[in-house]
Amino acid sequence: MAIFKPPAPEGNDGQAQAQEPKAQNANADNGPIDESKTSRFKVFVSSNPAMKRFSQVREVCGDIVNHPKIQVLIVALISINALMMGIATFDFVTENKSVDQAFETTDKVFLIIFTVELCMQFVFRGFTLFLDGWLVFDLVIVVLSWSLESLQIIRAFRIFRALRIITRIETMRNLVAALFDIMPRLGAITALLLLIFYIFGVLFTNLFGDLEFEDGAQYFSRLDYSLLTLFVMMTMEWAGVARQCMDQIWWAWAPFVAFIMITGFIVFNLIIAVVCDAVAVIENKEDLEPDLFSAIESEDALADDAGSLTTERRRYEEEMIDQLADKMADAMSNQKQLLSTLESLAKESLVASNRY
Template sequence: MSVTTLQNKLKIINSSKAFQGFVIFVIVVSALSIGAHTYHLPPWLESSLWVLDIGITVFFLFELIIRYIASDGIKSFFSKGWNIFDTVIVIGSLIPLGGSTVLLARLLRIFRVLRLVSMVPELRMLINALFKAIPRMGYIVLLMFVIFYIYGAVGSMIFGHINAFLWGDVSIAMLTLFRISTFESWTSIMYETMAVYPLSWIFYLSFIFLTTFTFLNMMVGTVLDVMGEEAQIMRDHQTKQPVDSQGEQQTPMLATPDDTALEIQKLHAKIDQLTAMLTENATKVPR
């Protein structure tokens, strides 16, 4: 069997929905086995989970090898970020569970659950949208930091003598404001300062409206906007790759000028045959 034939067969296997579904099933089983290790289990079950973990690791290794051979070379394979992520996770899973590396090995095995993201296109779309939204959200976070800093400085100057534990300096005051923005017992903080400054409620309500209501909705709107763009890109990609009768994605074929001319000739021939049939039928109709 030639290398090209093997690569084509592995491409068919790698792109088949049955194989991808089985990989997702193994990832779910891997997640359940990792969770089972956190319980106190009998020795025989611990041994069974250990054997299962070895089998899952070997399967992930072979699945990664299949994907690598099915790709168009090392540059094409590692040009996709998800392939790099899967490679790191699989190689990390090969670390033996023993000695000083036992904690690192278990942590990397936990991250194998994230491989579910790389296998499901919809989850990949969500993660891509999140990463693309981070630069836009950065400006919102910067503006929020400015608002937090201003309110923290004002709160430390005005309320510092009331409760130094909450308003002692600007850094502690900013932590208190973060607590207020999450609505964690913020009314008790407000009533404490209102006992000294009755109009201090204006400070709290204006801060909540600026941060919790305005900036949070701006972040949500940014993420939704990017998600809409990613969803449109996914739909365009799917329409450019039609699905055949077996449910596999096909690469669209571009028609050459010769093929177009041949199709036009066939169409003209069919029109001439249809015209001849209609003329013949018309002559047979009695007058």
């Protein structure tokens, strides 16, 4: 006997139907608001023809200045410009006004090219250009090149424009970045070196300030002279000064040896060790990059294999579920046939019993 299930009250259906559109409307209201927040600028650009053209120009500038061939060309131009600045110091250029003017014009052309390249970078990146330290370095050099163009004496510093090549070669950029990373340790060593210089400068001034040297040289007569002499001594040019002092004071070798041992061997080797450590870090990073890429590729391959295995397993499970569903359907149909057969047999038995 079938069980009768009364229909749900219309009021509940009405409330459920009324709540579902409200939820849908709420989701619909929340969705466009978030999308409009994230794509407001894109909508503004697409709706404004001027901004759309500017966006196209911006993309073209980015494709040009960041193209690998253009970067190689800029490096070549920087190298040629630096080479021509060196050639311009020879007499056959400085003594010939026409040749000197040709070099000046060529230098101005190089500067215009670098300025155009930097302007295209600014069009592409906008004010985010100032977040890139290397591009800011390029900007400072180009601006100084224009501002110092009128000063004849300071124009010699145009050669620093060749430093822009550092920003174009990755190995040199990594080396400079490593040097900046070790600046705290170099700063500590420099502070120690300055302290040693000051102590020995005062000591040498008091000990050897009254001595007379050949050609009237003033090595230790004042503190500033003593500091300069100590700096020269740190480069291992100390034997001549030490022998002149020893000719007048026999024990003068002792402070000289102490200073050379501390600065020329200990402190200087500390600086070399720190720099070598930075170079080793760079080499380790360069060696780890291929391994990292291969590890990422292997992980991607494993993920693809796992994904394919998961897909095959899911397909197998779906096939098993379909087979079980077919068997259940067959069993249900057989059950119905069996029930109908039993009912017919029961009816026939009742009819037969009534006859007898």
